[in-house]
Amino acid sequence: MEHFEHELSVLKQRLLVMASYAENAVNRAVEALRNRDDALAQKVKEDDTVLDELEMELDELAIGLLAQAPLASDLRLITVAMKITQNLERVGDEATKIAKRTRELNQEPPLKAASALPQLAERAVRMLRNALDAFVSGNTAAARALVAEDKEVDALNRQILAELEAVMAESPQNIKRCLNLMVVSRSLERVADHAKNVAEEAVYLREAVDIRHSHPSAAPPA
Amino acid sequence: MEHFEHELSVLKQRLLVMASYAENAVNRAVEALRNRDDALAQKVKEDDTVLDELEMELDELAIGLLAQAPLASDLRLITVAMKITQNLERVGDEATKIAKRTRELNQEPPLKAASALPQLAERAVRMLRNALDAFVSGNTAAARALVAEDKEVDALNRQILAELEAVMAESPQNIKRCLNLMVVSRSLERVADHAKNVAEEAVYLREAVDIRHSHPSAAPPA
Numbered sequence: 001m002e003h004f005e006h007e008l009s010v011l012k013q014r015l016l017v018m019a020s021y022a023e024n025a026v027n028r029a030v031e032a033l034r035n036r037d038d039a040l041a042q043k044v045k046e047d048d049t050v051l052d053e054l055e056m057e058l059d060e061l062a063i064g065l066l067a068q069a070p071l072a073s074d075l076r077l078i079t080v081a082m083k084i085t086q087n088l089e090r091v092g093d094e095a096t097k098i099a100k101r102t103r104e105l106n107q108e109p110p111l112k113a114a115s116a117l118p119q120l121a122e123r124a125v126r127m128l129r130n131a132l133d134a135f136v137s138g139n140t141a142a143a144r145a146l147v148a149e150d151k152e153v154d155a156l157n158r159q160i161l162a163e164l165e166a167v168m169a170e171s172p173q174n175i176k177r178c179l180n181l182m183v184v185s186r187s188l189e190r191v192a193d194h195a196k197n198v199a200e201e202a203v204y205l206r207e208a209v210d211i212r213h214s215h216p217s218a219a220p221p222a
Numbered sequence: 223m224e225h226f227e228h229e230l231s232v233l234k235q236r237l238l239v240m241a242s243y244a245e246n247a248v249n250r251a252v253e254a255l256r257n258r259d260d261a262l263a264q265k266v267k268e269d270d271t272v273l274d275e276l277e278m279e280l281d282e283l284a285i286g287l288l289a290q291a292p293l294a295s296d297l298r299l300i301t302v303a304m305k306i307t308q309n310l311e312r313v314g315d316e317a318t319k320i321a322k323r324t325r326e327l328n329q330e331p332p333l334k335a336a337s338a339l340p341q342l343a344e345r346a347v348r349m350l351r352n353a354l355d356a357f358v359s360g361n362t363a364a365a366r367a368l369v370a371e372d373k374e375v376d377a378l379n380r381q382i383l384a385e386l387e388a389v390m391a392e393s394p395q396n397i398k399r400c401l402n403l404m405v406v407s408r409s410l411e412r413v414a415d416h417a418k419n420v421a422e423e424a425v426y427l428r429e430a431v432d433i434r435h436s437h438p439s440a441a442p443p444a
Binding site for chain 1: 271274275277278281282284285288289291294297298301304305308387390391394397398401404432434435
């Protein structure tokens with residue numbers, strides 16, 4: 001059992017390591033976008049393999065723990081860790097998408113549009129950070145607040161997409177840049193969506209109650 | 223143990239029920255798109271809650287089984303089932319997105335563009351079906367073939383997106399319809415991506431080897 005406890009603490013430690021990598025990937029992708037930094041964008045893309053490897057390492061750790069007949073509370077922690085891991089791996093994929101679009105955007109002059117994009121980026125990054133804090137601290141009130149905040153982020157994303165669509169219609173020469181910014185906006189919205197998923201798992205871990213889909217329009221907005 | 227075996231068979235049965243619902247959702251969304259059928263599109267959206275509920279039911283079943291100290295092979299099946307369930311729930315979300323965009327597209331005359339979209343839809347639906355068959359039959363060769371096919375589907379999606387971008391540039395009055403078709407194309411690509419994930423889990427279940435990320439560019443294309 002001591003061996004089990006040690007492995008469980010390793011799982012927790014590695015999950016936090018993965019969380020910091022995922023958070024860092026989004027932060028750097030957003031910074032690369034803001035500063036039109038090709039090199040940083042390229043680095044985000046290259047470093048995504050670390051998250052892919054951590055996902056597999058954590059799954060292996062989790063399954064090794066599940067094989068040791070854990071108690072109910074530990075069992076919940078292990079399955080929650082597996083779900084959070086998957087969300088963090090996808091957060092890395094979104095960061096990679098943002099980085100890829102950033103490099104395309106850097107090939108043209110900056111477009112004065114999607115003025116709310118920095119706000120969306122700031123909120124998505126903060127939601128991810130808060131969701132991971134809620135998971136660590138077990139603060140389910142904070143976790144539930146994130147589920148509500150995700151709706152506001154969805155609305156912000158829709159507003160940005162509508163604005164970019166209008167810009168395209170006015171000036172077709174902006175279409176490529178607008179499409180790249182749309183992908184970035186959707187990726188940031190999805191980062192917030194993963195943060196919401198992590199928050200839902202934090203609530204489940206603490207209260208053993210599944211709050212997924214208990215709010216209207218569970219499907220992510222296109 | 224007999225009780226365990228019974229619960230395990232229920233998990234398998236319910237997973238196949240969920241799989242058929244997910245497959246059906248995509249099939250109907252594609253049919254609604256092809257036939258410009260608002261009513262069918264609306265039905266796809268409404269029925270998505272069934273997949274949401276099945277996801278939660280299956281997670282609960284799986285965790286109940288994990289609490290009974292399953293043998294290694296059963297343990298793999300249970301964790302694989304949890305991952306496949308999550309992918310099927312997301313397939314339902316993509317079907318809902320396609321249905322939503324179909325209803326928007328139906329408000330304007332049909333646009334003669336994205337001629338490869340029916341092919342993409344056909345392939346995505348077939349990949350999902352084949353992935354589930356590979357999971358049930360344990361045919362890992364078929365599963366591995368799907369991982370390769372996913373790259374072709376990614377390329378087809380990129381081709382469609384490029385075509386739609388060109389159409390937009392030529393005629394701004396087509397922008398709204400092109401954007402809706404882009405979302406549909408990306409959703410179909412993502413259905414294929416989930417099919418690939420299911421195929422990877424099928425290989426893991428049979429061979430206890432994790433082939434995720436073992437192929438280049440693991441990040442889904444934007």
